[in-house]
Amino acid sequence: MADTLLVVRDLSMRFGGLLAVNGVSLTVDERQIVSVIGPNGAGKTTVFNCISGFYTPTEGEVVFQGKAMHKLPGHKIAREGMVRTFQNIRLFKEMTVLENLLVAQHMHAERNLLKGLLLTKNFRIKEQELVERAAFWLERVGLLDFANREAGTLAYGQQRRLEIARCMVTQPKLLMLDEPAAGLNPKETAELNALIRELCHQHQVSVLLIEHDMKLVMDISDQIVVINQGAPLATGTPEEIQRNPDVIKAYLGEE
């Protein structure tokens, strides 16, 4: 049986009088794809923000590889191996595609370590490693030919793939994708589907996904967590979720 990577227990997040997330729990095992679904405003992104350290949850625990994360800032959580993309693409649009991946690796590395490496011959070796890793992931996401293009000039679907590459160069254990298929055409969504599977099955990365594209979610997920109005509604396999009457009523029935 696969080891458990992430455990989220009884997570709640309050914004003033609004309880945006109310007692959500989920687990992600190694090499597992878990999706979080729910109607607009259900609290999915807030759950992501709590897990990835953008918010400190009002209540609950986030334990990643046995370590408590819920009081750590986002950059420390990322260094533990849990990285994310955002609903709105956040690339350095005026930098080249390659530079985006190099900066991501520099930002991810311990600053003290980098300082120590500067001016030493190890620095050059290290830089070479970063470029090679960037090239590897650009190739995997089909952007190697675009390495020297400004990121902002890429087509939308390419920018989405670059965001994933930017996460992958930091060698995460868990990749969190917030609506990665938003704005993609069916061909690009099919490519995304294949890429996520490849990350999971060939590169041993677990994936936690927020997604509105039900076809993608049902096709790709090992487990699905359904949230409604901030509260947990159901957890199960795609088959279990598709025939769960509460889910059909609260969510799928709306489609």
Ligand SMILES: Nc1ncnc2c1ncn2[C@@H]1O[C@H](COP(=O)(O)OP(=O)(O)OP(=O)(O)O)[C@@H](O)[C@H]1O
């Ligand atoms: N920083 C914040 N301050 C106040 N309220 C917030 C904040 N972030 C989210 N909310 C509120 O929390 C609720 C859940 O929002 P959230 O963005 O997590 O939902 P979602 O399920 O991700 O929605 P969508 O599918 O539309 O992206 C909403 O009512 C939203 O307005």
